[in-house]
Amino acid sequence: MRTSYVLGICLFLLLPGFLSGQEKQSRQGSQPAQTTTSSKETSSAPASPHQLVITPEQKALKNPVKFTDESVEKGKKLFATQCAMCHGQTGNGKGDLAEVMHVNPPDFTKPATLANRTDGELFTIIDSGTGSMPGEAKRLKENQAWDLVNFLRTLEGKTPAKAAGKSGGAAN
Numbered sequence: 001m002r003t004s005y006v007l008g009i010c011l012f013l014l015l016p017g018f019l020s021g022q023e024k025q026s027r028q029g030s031q032p033a034q035t036t037t038s039s040k041e042t043s044s045a046p047a048s049p050h051q052l053v054i055t056p057e058q059k060a061l062k063n064p065v066k067f068t069d070e071s072v073e074k075g076k077k078l079f080a081t082q083c084a085m086c087h088g089q090t091g092n093g094k095g096d097l098a099e100v101m102h103v104n105p106p107d108f109t110k111p112a113t114l115a116n117r118t119d120g121e122l123f124t125i126i127d128s129g130t131g132s133m134p135g136e137a138k139r140l141k142e143n144q145a146w147d148l149v150n151f152l153r154t155l156e157g158k159t160p161a162k163a164a165g166k167s168g169g170a171a172n
């Protein structure tokens with residue numbers, strides 16, 4: 001009962017993202033569409049490796065939003081409403097919708113999960129989507145996607161710099 005309610009809400013929220021995922025690809029405007037459209041997307045759990053092709057330029061993108069408590073707080077709120085249904089409130093990958101969709105988001109609370117991802121890669125994944133995850137480019141402002149990147153870094157165990165300007169655990 002509860003699950004189908006959640007699913008209904010989520011589908012409603014996500015639909016525009018699914019529909020528009022292809023057309024709005026890159027905010028830099030320089031890259032052609034990189035998402036490989038898989039015509040044979042099934043409901044069975046997709047195996048990683050990721051279907052998204054990330055260019056070296058995207059990978060090297062610098063995070064324009066400072067890794068601060070303020071940004072992390074914004075990212076956290078966004079995550080709770082936009083991502084947790086799949087990724088779980090704690091980021092452990094056990095959201096209700098993931099279960100319903102039979103997809104397996106990675107466990108962000110394991111430091112190894114995102115350790116080798118650059119901020120640019122995370123941004124690109126959030127922006128474009130990957131596999132069964134819808135891209136957010138249409139619905140998020142660019143800085144919001146970066147706030148999410150900063151929030152993801154805290155799940156990994158990094159601590160943001162204090163507003164005072166001490167650079168604590170800087171993100172790469």
Ligand code: HEC
Nearest residue numbers: 048050051082083086103104105117125126130131133148
């Ligand atoms: C419909 C469910 C769903 C939603 C909603 C969703 N994701 Fe995902 N996400 C996934 C799945 C499934 C994967 C794994 C995809 C793969 O391995 O190809 C994934 C992968 C990722 C990855 C890649 C991790 C890595 O390096 O392997 C990141 C980062 C991510 N999601 C962030 C987010 C953020 C931030 C949001 C909210 C804006 C979000 N996701 C919303 C299902 C979802």
